[in-house]
Amino acid sequence: MTAILDLWAAFRPALGSALLLVGAVLAVIGTVGVLRFPDFYSRLHAASITDTAAATLALVGMALLAPSFAVVFKLAVVWLFLFLTGPTSSHALANAAHTAGLQPLIGRVGSENGGEG
Amino acid sequence: MGYFLGLIVVLVALWTGLSGEYTLTKPLIATLGAISILLSGLLAYRFDILDREGSPYARLPQFLAYWAWLVVEIFKANWVVIKACLRSTLDINPALVKVKTGCESDLARTVFANSITLTPGTVSVEVEGNKILVHALYEDSAGPGAFDDMDRRSREACDGKAKS
Numbered sequence: 693m694t695a696i697l698d699l700w701a702a703f704r705p706a707l708g709s710a711l712l713l714v715g716a717v718l719a720v721i722g723t724v725g726v727l728r729f730p731d732f733y734s735r736l737h738a739a740s741i742t743d744t745a746a747a748t749l750a751l752v753g754m755a756l757l758a759p760s761f762a763v764v765f766k767l768a769v770v771w772l773f774l775f776l777t778g779p780t781s782s783h784a785l786a787n788a789a790h791t792a793g794l795q796p797l798i799g800r801v802g803s804e805n806g807g808e809g
Numbered sequence: 810m811g812y813f814l815g816l817i818v819v820l821v822a823l824w825t826g827l828s829g830e831y832t833l834t835k836p837l838i839a840t841l842g843a844i845s846i847l848l849s850g851l852l853a854y855r856f857d858i859l860d861r862e863g864s865p866y867a868r869l870p871q872f873l874a875y876w877a878w879l880v881v882e883i884f885k886a887n888w889v890v891i892k893a894c895l896r897s898t899l900d901i902n903p904a905l906v907k908v909k910t911g912c913e914s915d916l917a918r919t920v921f922a923n924s925i926t927l928t929p930g931t932v933s934v935e936v937e938g939n940k941i942l943v944h945a946l947y948e949d950s951a952g953p954g955a956f957d958d959m960d961r962r963s964r965e966a967c968d969g970k971a972k973s
Binding site: 718721722724725728729730731733734736737738740741743744745748760762765766769775776778779780782783786787790796797798799800801 | 823826827829880883884887890891893894895899900901902903904905922923924926927928929930931932933934935942944946
């Protein structure tokens with residue numbers, strides 16, 4: 693049992709750092725998507741990668757690196773609030789755009805006008 | 810009364826977790842915590858928000874089960890959008906669809922619409938009665954029946970199994 697705990701103690705910082713790195717890479721991917729997608733609504737989808745997967749992985753990584761349980765609890769609360777407020781703000785944005793009359797781009801966006809469209 | 814007790818229990822848990830004072834060795838912090846928790850409970854009662862929306866903790870096990878299912882769904886949907894972001898030639902097929910929901914209560918509808926938004930690739934744009942306008946990154950990911958499972962699960966998590 694102690695051997696497993698020792699292994700976990702040795703492995704934990706590496707795992708936490710790796711998860712933080714993956715979360716950061718996902719945030720960059722979300723940003724790339726925001727820049728590449730053609731219109732407002734599809735850019736929202738790319739931004740939601742940063743909202744969900746990147747934030748989750750980064751917070752789990754931080755929890756693995758945390759020195760005490762109190763910090764883990766606070767990170768869990770942060771995660772909960774992110775997951776409750778993130779969709780609310782996304783919905784508010786989309787709803788405001790829809791109410792203002794912004795028409796979404798419908799139909800297949802191919803490589804002909806990809807990126808610039 | 811049940812709602813009030815649920816709120817108090819959750820606030821006590823939140824306070825002890827955030828302050829890190831499990832042992833009650835510091836009377837000042839414990840007293841301040843008790844005062845603020847009672848004040849919050851009193852304010853919630855005065856504002857008349859102690860109902861199944863303001864204090865939905867009686868259904869916590871069902872919410873947690875739904876949450877676990879939703880997180881898995883979110884990661885599956887994330888993978889699709891990540892691939893769409895990184896594809897060398899942009900290949901998306903956005904669509905605006907109307908989704909009919911079987912959720913009766915406001916709480917269940919809110920949970921359902923928020924779950925749609927939380928899942929990458931779909932955003933709920935407008936809620937009108939029992940219809941939700943959804944913008945999707947791929948048309949086939951929002952086809953007929955694509956949200957039936959999520960609809961059923963959010964309804965069961967909020968309103969129970971029996972279809973009202």
